[in-house]
Amino acid sequence: xxxxxxxxxxxxxxxxxxxxxxxxxxxxxxxxxxxxxxxxxxxxxxxxxxxxxxxxxxxxxxxxxxxxxxxxxxxxxxxxxxxxxxxxxxxxxxxxxxxxxxxxxxxxxxxxxxxxxxxxxxxxxxxxxxxxxxxxxxxxxxxxxxxxxxxxxxxxxxxxxxxxxxxxxxxxxxxxxxxxxxxxxxxxxxxxxxxxxxxxxxxxxxxxxxxxxxxxxxxxxxxxxxxxxxxxxxxxxxxxxxxxxxxxxxxxxxxxxxxxxxxxxxxxxxxxxxxxxxxxxxxxxxxxxxxxxxxxxxxxxxxxxxxxxxxxxxxxxxxxxxxxx
Amino acid sequence: xxxxxxxxxxxxxxxxxxxxxxxxxxxxxxxxxxxxxxxxxxxxxxxxxxxxxxxxxxxxxxxxxxxxxxxxxxxxxxxxxxxxxxxxxxxxxxxxxxxxxxxxxxxxxxxxxxxxxxxxxxxxxxxxxxxxxxxxxxxxxxxxxxxxxxxxxxxxxxxxxxxxxxxxxxxxxxxxxxxxxxxxxxxxxxxxxxxxxxxxxxxxxxxxxxxxxxxxxxxxxxxxxxxxxxxxxxxxxxxxxxxxxxxxxxxxxxxxxxxxxxxxxxxxxxxxxxxxxxxxxxxxxxxxxxxxxxxxxxxxxxxxxxxxxxxxxxxxxxxxxxxxx
Numbered sequence: 001x002x003x004x005x006x007x008x009x010x011x012x013x014x015x016x017x018x019x020x021x022x023x024x025x026x027x028x029x030x031x032x033x034x035x036x037x038x039x040x041x042x043x044x045x046x047x048x049x050x051x052x053x054x055x056x057x058x059x060x061x062x063x064x065x066x067x068x069x070x071x072x073x074x075x076x077x078x079x080x081x082x083x084x085x086x087x088x089x090x091x092x093x094x095x096x097x098x099x100x101x102x103x104x105x106x107x108x109x110x111x112x113x114x115x116x117x118x119x120x121x122x123x124x125x126x127x128x129x130x131x132x133x134x135x136x137x138x139x140x141x142x143x144x145x146x147x148x149x150x151x152x153x154x155x156x157x158x159x160x161x162x163x164x165x166x167x168x169x170x171x172x173x174x175x176x177x178x179x180x181x182x183x184x185x186x187x188x189x190x191x192x193x194x195x196x197x198x199x200x201x202x203x204x205x206x207x208x209x210x211x212x213x214x215x216x217x218x219x220x221x222x223x224x225x226x227x228x229x230x231x232x233x234x235x236x237x238x239x240x241x242x243x244x245x246x247x248x249x250x251x252x253x254x255x256x257x258x259x260x261x262x263x264x265x266x267x268x269x270x271x272x273x274x275x276x277x278x279x280x281x282x283x284x285x286x287x288x289x290x291x292x293x294x295x296x297x298x299x300x301x302x303x304x305x306x307x308x309x310x311x312x313x314x315x316x317x318x319x320x321x322x323x324x325x
Numbered sequence: 326x327x328x329x330x331x332x333x334x335x336x337x338x339x340x341x342x343x344x345x346x347x348x349x350x351x352x353x354x355x356x357x358x359x360x361x362x363x364x365x366x367x368x369x370x371x372x373x374x375x376x377x378x379x380x381x382x383x384x385x386x387x388x389x390x391x392x393x394x395x396x397x398x399x400x401x402x403x404x405x406x407x408x409x410x411x412x413x414x415x416x417x418x419x420x421x422x423x424x425x426x427x428x429x430x431x432x433x434x435x436x437x438x439x440x441x442x443x444x445x446x447x448x449x450x451x452x453x454x455x456x457x458x459x460x461x462x463x464x465x466x467x468x469x470x471x472x473x474x475x476x477x478x479x480x481x482x483x484x485x486x487x488x489x490x491x492x493x494x495x496x497x498x499x500x501x502x503x504x505x506x507x508x509x510x511x512x513x514x515x516x517x518x519x520x521x522x523x524x525x526x527x528x529x530x531x532x533x534x535x536x537x538x539x540x541x542x543x544x545x546x547x548x549x550x551x552x553x554x555x556x557x558x559x560x561x562x563x564x565x566x567x568x569x570x571x572x573x574x575x576x577x578x579x580x581x582x583x584x585x586x587x588x589x590x591x592x593x594x595x596x597x598x599x600x601x602x603x604x605x606x607x608x609x610x611x612x613x614x615x616x617x618x619x620x621x622x623x624x625x626x627x628x629x630x631x632x633x634x635x636x637x638x639x640x641x642x643x644x645x646x647x648x649x650x
Contacts, residue, residue, distance in 0.1 A: 214562030
């Protein structure tokens with residue numbers, strides 16, 4: 001398979017992308033993966049030249065323009081047709097590639113993916129998911145900010161799309177779905193919560209486990225958490241920032257300590273978003289993964305691997321089937 | 326002044342309450358404070374007998390009944406008139422005490438306080454505030470869960486009530502107010518956000534600093550953050566649980582280490598809610614502070630001190646004035 005990697009997205013572009021691509025194709029589990037690096041070919045080739053033993057399976061596709069944070073997300077498709085985002089998505093749309101990964105402007109990647117890849121039939125509000133580290137397994141929170149003012153039927157679709165994603169990409173055989181709410185019992189929360197609870201509860205195709213309060217998330221026990229994009233976005237950004245803050249504090253404090261008995265690896269794993277690189281856009285006619293602008297090579301590598309797993313498993317086809325149950 | 330402390334609220338009642346009361350009246354800054362411990366007088370006296378040198382300024386007021394988590398919050402006033410919550414609030418309402426502090430069921434304390442102390446004139450939705458630890462100073466988030474489906478005018482009142490609280494109780498001379506939102510610029514967010522932004526921006530009585538994203542909270546820089554109670558409650562409970570989880574992990578990991586150069590005191594201070602005991606109910610005709618059911622004595626002591634500062638400063642009078650500007 002071929003995966004487009006936007007080479008111009010991170011703050012360290014194209015350095016993090018090139019290193020991430022090399023790391024991804026070197027993995028044995030990705031032996032079927034070719035990566036198309038899309039962006040300024042001069043810059044990309046110069047960066048590739050900094051690496052020794054660049055493996056096969058990496059090609060470069062020139063795109064002279066670049067999306068910046070100043071570009072209005074909705075206008076990118078029209079105003080920046082030669083940007084790495086638009087050129088890369090076009091390759092995917094036309095079948096020259098099977099998936100798209102970018103660490104560029106989240107809004108621009110979302111809007112352009114929506115335009116290029118189109119929602120699957122019946123999908124009104126394609127959500128963006130994000131994997132939250134917990135004390136247990138990773139949990140997919142959606143919507144993480146693409147849709148505000150959701151209706152109950154949208155959250156029901158999020159539940160199905162999240163279930164399909166966790167089954168296909170994260171190997172969860174029977175994903176448990178929770179509804180983010182401010183109380184445990186049915187009937188708690190706002191109108192959206194109450195009506196969504198009933199829809200989820202009444203759907204035999206879902207493994208609905210009930211309301212999930214803010215305090216329940218970190219403990220794990222849930223594979224998919226659905227919510228409106230407003231609260232999802234606040235929560236996600238808050239978690240990232242708290243985790244980053246604590247990791248920074250700890251690293252400073254522990255830097256001076258040489259005691260080999262201290263192993264905070266598990267603390268950092270819980271807190272370190274870089275491990276989980278990539279937020280999938282779901283419900284589209286293609287695979288599009290958004291990474292942080294600050295992604296290190298490891299996060300890019302992981303996002304490419306996630307995209308590859310989604311393609312291998314047939315995520316798009318399964319999503320369409322799941323919604324037509 | 327006299328402060329009612331519900332002695333039957335915590336999971337360790339009345340032990341945590343008695344120890345917290347003793348700690349509070351021993352503080353020099355509380356030399357003007359008397360505490361009325363309300364609850365089962367047999368249990369309270371037995372607990373007091375476990376302490377040596379109990380200072381003066383602590384009296385016991387008998388209340389034979391106790392609110393449990395099984396009681397419907399709205400029915401407590403009617404069905405449990407002899408409970409420590411209802412008896413204690415009555416003492417405050419009738420002027421025998423100047424403030425009320427309880428670690429009992431949050432819903433029951435809110436509903437009973439609302440009924441007993443009544444909203445100030447013009448207050449439609451009395452909010453509950455909670456102090457969030459940040460890398461900078463503590464920040465008051467409101468509403469933290471008492472009100473869902475708020476209107477812009479409610480959030481405007483929250484801003485004024487929070488401003489008054491931070492000025493009176495936390496000595497912030499000119500509290501900065503932020504609006505919790507999913508983007509920085511005006512015009513971002515849902516309908517509530519957009520309309521509230523305009524109201525806050527147009528109010529010369531507030532020091533409005535604009536939208537605050539989830540990622541901005543931990544850094545500090547804001548004294549008051551207003552939001553609907555749904556997102557506020559999710560955020561608060563999430564923060565508490567993440568902080569608790571990390572503190573637990575770190576304590577286990579570091580327990581075996583004897584390296585005196587490790588001082589994670591500042592990490593724990595940021596994360597340890599017990600330091601800040603007490604969420605104030607605002608916009609009422611009295612002072613009512615709600616503590617966690619799991620509060621240790623230190624948190625109870627701090628909540629009593631907070632209540633004392635609110636009384637000393639004239640929080641209720643100032644709140645009424647602020648709303649009538």
